[in-house]
Amino acid sequence: MRLRTRLYIPRVIKRLLPTSLFGRSLLIIILPVAVMQIAVTWAFFDAHWQAVTSKLSEGLAGDIAWAVQSYEDDPSPAAVEKLAKRAEDSMSLSIAFQKGRKLPTGHRPSLFAALDRSLQHALEDRLDNPFWFDTTRYTAYIDIRVQVQGGVLQIYALRDRAYATQGHIFILWMVVATLLLTAVAILFIRNQVRAIERLADAADAFGRGEDNDFKPHGAREVRQAAQAFLAMKARIVRHIEQRTALLASVSHDLRTPLTRLKLEMALSEPSEQIEAMKGDLAEMEHMIDEYLAFARGEGGEAAQVVDLAELVEGVVASAERAGAAIETQIAPGLEARLRPLAFRRALANLIDNGLAHARHVRVSVAPRLTGGVEIAVDDDGPGIPEDRYEEAFKPFSRLDESRNQNEKGVGLGLAIARDMARGLGGDLVLARSALGGLRASIRLPG
The missing domain is CATH 3.30.450.300 (Sensor histidine kinase RisS, periplasmic domain)
Structure with a gap:
């Protein structure tokens, strides 16, 4: 049995010690x-x-x-x-x-x-x-x-x-030597730490879907870590490219028979059975879209700085054209770095989710006190118990006990929205809404 010894450092001293490398x-x-x-x-x-x-x-x-x-x-x-x-x-x-x-x-x-x-x-x-x-x-x-x-x-x-x-001369030499050694130490340590910081920035940028020209440098161990990161990055990029090609093929193969079926039913004599089959096909097409959107993720879309007011108003307008009534509270002049198509899809999922379970939905955009922006979707529906918030983010989770049955959804809306937010360095959180239902907030860095 191995015994592990650990140097005990009082918490007061530990709080005073620097946290950076x-x-x-x-x-x-x-x-x-x-x-x-x-x-x-x-x-x-x-x-x-x-x-x-x-x-x-x-x-x-x-x-x-x-x-x-x-x-x-x-x-x-x-x-x-x-x-x-x-x-x-x-x-x-x-x-x-x-x-x-x-x-x-x-x-x-x-x-x-x-x-x-x-x-x-x-x-x-x-x-x-x-x-x-x-x-x-x-x-x-x-x-x-x-x-x-x-x-x-x-x-x-x-x-x-x-x-x-002559004692002060000795003290002066000691002080000068200390300052000189400190300056040399700062110079060399800073160069080594900068290599680690650049590696961390490259990893963070890659996690957000951005690409940068990163070259390994620094100490031998840091270069080894950087080479391992580049190799991992190449494997992940290759995997994403293969998955994208596969999804494109699957999308084409699935939509082709669906299109033929829709055409055949359009040419058939109208009847209750035909209308029911059209509804089933529409639900099947919606499910396939959600499956592909979840599997595709961000789809290689490049992030860019956009005007949030214009983007959110466009999503709300699309929902209102479908017959929904949505209240908006949008602060003007706010911008964020995001992927417009992925954000539209995520916000539309949150709005559709609210409309499916409530009568009143409100979309608000406001700056956060800690920095960044928050896009919140509130509804007055039955909500979700707090102890089941994390469960709601699991793919294919529908929480039918606390929410009304969603006839079209397959439980991927919140998962897609959170993947989008986290891919931008933010997050999607759930909370109790002031309207009495659920509040889904997309928090993005500034």
């Missing part, structure tokens, strides 16, 4: 690089920069402690002047005595608090006097003040005496 591939590359860069930077600061900074701060604190001790040994003005000159020449320290001053009480925090802490600890270890320092006021100097007898000893030291000032 491009995003996930980029995350797989960028995340390890970012983690490595952070780890290297942290190790550099912790093991090198901090150590160097601590040593420098300790050296500066030692020089300041010497200056304070020298002042306390001889606080005379001449000694202070001599101390300042010696500190300037040998230690690059600028020392001045401020008589009667007190240490400042405020303190402005530095951007790099760890550096301030390093200098703080070094001065605390070397000085017994109260002190204050500021690393933010000057860009190249540090202002250090020590409380001594009679005032404050103010000392200006070069910043590089206390800090390893």
Whole structure:
């Protein structure tokens, strides 16, 4: 018995992860690089920069402690002047005595608090006097003040005496390297993902009956998938061509004897039996038309952008010429990409279905809030139970328990209409109508 192990990822984290292949591939590359860069930077600061900074701060604190001790040994003005000159020449320290001053009480925090802490600890270890320092006021100097007898000893030291000032260059190189690696990763991943996207677009276009000039490219695995798709496409096209030729032959062979029978009955003496036979022939011809329409599908018709108002009004007008009364609510200016003949046949099937089971039928065309358009056929008939909507789409399903007996239909109208809608990237859905009966809605993308 095989045991399958699966990495558990909390749902919160899973929702935050990218869903596209491009995003996930980029995350797989960028995340390890970012983690490595952070780890290297942290190790550099912790093991090198901090150590160097601590040593420098300790050296500066030692020089300041010497200056304070020298002042306390001889606080005379001449000694202070001599101390300042010696500190300037040998230690690059600028020392001045401020008589009667007190240490400042405020303190402005530095951007790099760890550096301030390093200098703080070094001065605390070397000085017994109260002190204050500021690393933010000057860009190249540090202002250090020590409380001594009679005032404050103010000392200006070069910043590089206390800090390893080249650390920002290392950080800059790390950031530049990360950005460069990210740009290269985006470029290569995008090229690979684009090949998969083109394959998906070609498959989607073929599913809608459109043909495009698609050539395999990309990684070896992607090209293999594309070659398999092209081989499958060729087999399906060959099958459709063979089926179309067969249907054309069947249509001709079936219609020929039907035409002879209709001609013979037209030449026969009128009688009730002849009229009944004419009705049977008409029903048989209608059934054959529906069978062939269902088997033929879209019949290779090319999709094109059409004005829905004009197309729907034409279908409604054809139904009204047969004696039907249909209400219309058609929004003007709406267009959709579809196959006109297949759409006419599907909409006519929905209208005929409504007229066969209801007294009032309404056809409406309106834009959808989520995009695209919706062509709905409502009726006030008995409707279909919601739990049997999917069953109604099955070929040859007639649902006689909930709908009136359709004398002409063979249960293919809804199946043909849904095949047409799905072939265009849309769908056909059933719902309860505001008129009380059934609502059949063809939803097409914009």
